[in-house]
Amino acid sequence: MQGKEEIYNYSGSLNEVWRLLNDQERMLLRHNAFIQHFKKNQQIYCEGEEPKELMCLLKGKVKIYKEGIGGRSQIIRIIKPIQYFAYRAYFAREKYLTDAAAFEPSTVCLIPMKVVTEIMKHNYNVCKFFIRQLSLDLGIADERTVNLTQKHIRGRLAESLVFLIDSYGLEEDNTINIYLAREDLANLSNMTTSNAIRTLSTFVSEKIITLDGRKIKVIDEEKLRKISKLG
Amino acid sequence: MQGKEEIYNYSGSLNEVWRLLNDQERMLLRHNAFIQHFKKNQQIYCEGEEPKELMCLLKGKVKIYKEGIGGRSQIIRIIKPIQYFAYRAYFAREKYLTDAAAFEPSTVCLIPMKVVTEIMKHNYNVCKFFIRQLSLDLGIADERTVNLTQKHIRGRLAESLVFLIDSYGLEEDNTINIYLAREDLANLSNMTTSNAIRTLSTFVSEKIITLDGRKIKVIDEEKLRKISKLG
DNA sequence: TTACAGCCATGTTTTATAACACAAAAGTAG
DNA sequence: CTACTTTTGTGTTATAAAACATGGCTGTAA
Numbered sequence: 001m002q003g004k005e006e007i008y009n010y011s012g013s014l015n016e017v018w019r020l021l022n023d024q025e026r027m028l029l030r031h032n033a034f035i036q037h038f039k040k041n042q043q044i045y046c047e048g049e050e051p052k053e054l055m056c057l058l059k060g061k062v063k064i065y066k067e068g069i070g071g072r073s074q075i076i077r078i079i080k081p082i083q084y085f086a087y088r089a090y091f092a093r094e095k096y097l098t099d100a101a102a103f104e105p106s107t108v109c110l111i112p113m114k115v116v117t118e119i120m121k122h123n124y125n126v127c128k129f130f131i132r133q134l135s136l137d138l139g140i141a142d143e144r145t146v147n148l149t150q151k152h153i154r155g156r157l158a159e160s161l162v163f164l165i166d167s168y169g170l171e172e173d174n175t176i177n178i179y180l181a182r183e184d185l186a187n188l189s190n191m192t193t194s195n196a197i198r199t200l201s202t203f204v205s206e207k208i209i210t211l212d213g214r215k216i217k218v219i220d221e222e223k224l225r226k227i228s229k230l231g
Numbered sequence: 232m233q234g235k236e237e238i239y240n241y242s243g244s245l246n247e248v249w250r251l252l253n254d255q256e257r258m259l260l261r262h263n264a265f266i267q268h269f270k271k272n273q274q275i276y277c278e279g280e281e282p283k284e285l286m287c288l289l290k291g292k293v294k295i296y297k298e299g300i301g302g303r304s305q306i307i308r309i310i311k312p313i314q315y316f317a318y319r320a321y322f323a324r325e326k327y328l329t330d331a332a333a334f335e336p337s338t339v340c341l342i343p344m345k346v347v348t349e350i351m352k353h354n355y356n357v358c359k360f361f362i363r364q365l366s367l368d369l370g371i372a373d374e375r376t377v378n379l380t381q382k383h384i385r386g387r388l389a390e391s392l393v394f395l396i397d398s399y400g401l402e403e404d405n406t407i408n409i410y411l412a413r414e415d416l417a418n419l420s421n422m423t424t425s426n427a428i429r430t431l432s433t434f435v436s437e438k439i440i441t442l443d444g445r446k447i448k449v450i451d452e453e454k455l456r457k458i459s460k461l462g
Numbered sequence: 463t464t465a466c467a468g469c470c471a472t473g474t475t476t477t478a479t480a481a482c483a484c485a486a487a488a489g490t491a492g
Numbered sequence: 493c494t495a496c497t498t499t500t501g502t503g504t505t506a507t508a509a510a511a512c513a514t515g516g517c518t519g520t521a522a
Contacts, residue, residue, distance in 0.1 A: 066373065066374075066376075066377045068377045068380075068381040069381045069382060069461075069462040070381075070462075072381060074376065074377045074380065074381065076373050076376065076377075087366075088366045088369050088370060089366075089370070091362045091363055091365075091366035092363060092366035092367045092369075092370055093363070094366075094367075094370060097370050097373055097374065098373060120355065120358070121355050122355075124351065124352050124353075124355075124358070127351070127355070127358040127359075127362065128358075130362055131322045131358065131361055131362055131365065132322055132323060132324070134322075134362065134365035134366060134369060135318075135319045135320075135322035135323035135325075135365060136323045136325075137369055138319050138323075138365060138368055138369045138372060139319060139320070139323055139325060139328050141369060141372035141373060141376065142297065142307050142328055142329060142372060143297075143328065144376060145297075145305065145307060145372065145375060145376050145379060146297045146299045146305045146307075148376060148379075148380050149299075149305060149379050149380060149421045150299040150300045150301075150303055150305065150421075151300060190380045190381075230300075231300040231301075
């Protein structure tokens with residue numbers, strides 16, 4: 001499940017942050033970072049848990065979500081490789097407020113937060129990196145609040161699809177590069193599963209997408225973006 | 232409207248950050264910070280504008296909000312003295328995504344972001360301060376997303392009232408220490424003005440609060456918190 | 463093979479909330 | 493003081509979305 005050797009295979013890809021480090025700092029990371037693999041749907045961390053490590057998704061797809069009222073869960077954001085996550089709670093000196101789980105088999109590099117902050121003390125660029133990430137995350141969260149509360153179902157679902165396209169991209173045949181259960185799509189869009197299914201169907205009848213099981217092929221991306229934008 | 236002398240009257244209260252600085256850094260701030268006064272309902276910054284200064288609210292009350300679909304605006308967060316704001320966009324290297332306006336006559340200290348980042352380069356504690364603030368803000372935003380989307384009207388309004396109590400406090404007679412138009416209360420709670428008014432009325436009939444114009448007196452705070460929590 | 467669980471899909475009913483309409487009250491300007 | 497705008501309050505109607513119910517499909521396990 002975890003190993004320190006494996007880090008060498010990936011260390012080139014931790015890029016963004018890696019570039020900001022000197023040799024000594026890189027060495028420190030190499031000695032303290034470790035890899036974990038997660039199965040499909042496996043939990044990565046839970047709400048209420050004490051945050052200890054910075055995580056970087058190397059392979060796979062991860063959802064950050066919250067269990068809301070009456071079992072309904074809300075996907076807050078999604079992570080793609082190579083992306084850092086799980087740092088907010090530690091920086092805020094709080095427990096985790098969210099849960100994280102793997103959409104599909106995923107590989108995560110974990111770095112003890114103590115090591116990260118040790119480096120930050122002497123490396124302004126790493127500080128700057130996290131400040132930027134947090135600021136971007138906060139901007140996205142603010143946008144999302146308004147979109148989820150004010151857009152109608154069609155707009156919210158369209159937005160989620162656009163979001164998935166922008167995050168994970170399209171294959172050559174315009175299939176969205178992630179296969180989500182209808183329930184996940186619903187949780188991403190703040191609606192019931194029934195309504196996600198229904199609304200997908202109307203998108204099909206409007207020739208905006210086609211469906212083949214969980215494969216979503218985008219026919220009219222422009223129209224999709226328009227629906228997403230206008231609510 | 233602005234003055235550099237006035238900064239001396241307040242510099243003691245910029246506390247949190249002030250404490251983290253050495254004499255030279257404090258001098259730098261004193262020479263570059265300036266004060267602006269804002270009238271009731273006056274805009275402080277607008278969406279799309281280029282962020283240039285860090286702001287610190289010295290006196291008054293400020294709302295950060297977004298204009299959503301169809302003129303409906305959503306209050307994202309509220310600021311109380313002494314609190315820093317307006318830093319997210321600069322750190323993210325974006326334009327402002329939100330608007331800010333004064334609820335009531337307010338005094339703001341502005342510090343050029345260039346000066347702030349200059350200090351941050353050599354002062355890890357100031358970096359840490361902003362990382363912490365951003366992390367706290369992000370946590371609040373995540374919570375808020377779920378609360379606004381999943382709670383019912385009563386829960387959302389109760390939550391707003393609790394939020395106002397926790398932010399601005401109660402006077403000796405249990406009056407919430409801010410006088411908001413029903414419309415602002417609605418925008419804070421993601422509902423129409425009519426429904427804010429209606430729901431306030433039912434809270435009165437349930438002896439949870441009493442109303443006298445815009446004065447809201449809290450009778451049963453526990454019950455209010457319970458409604459807020461249970462949605 | 464059958465039985466069963468987990469997704470999909472779709473039709474019907476119910477309900478929360480927005481939208482609308484209209485007064486009354488309060489604040490503001492001339 | 494009067495006219496006028498803005499805010500507040502309430503009743504009614506319309507509607508978006510949830511809740512519920514049911515059935516089909518697919519894969520899996522006995």
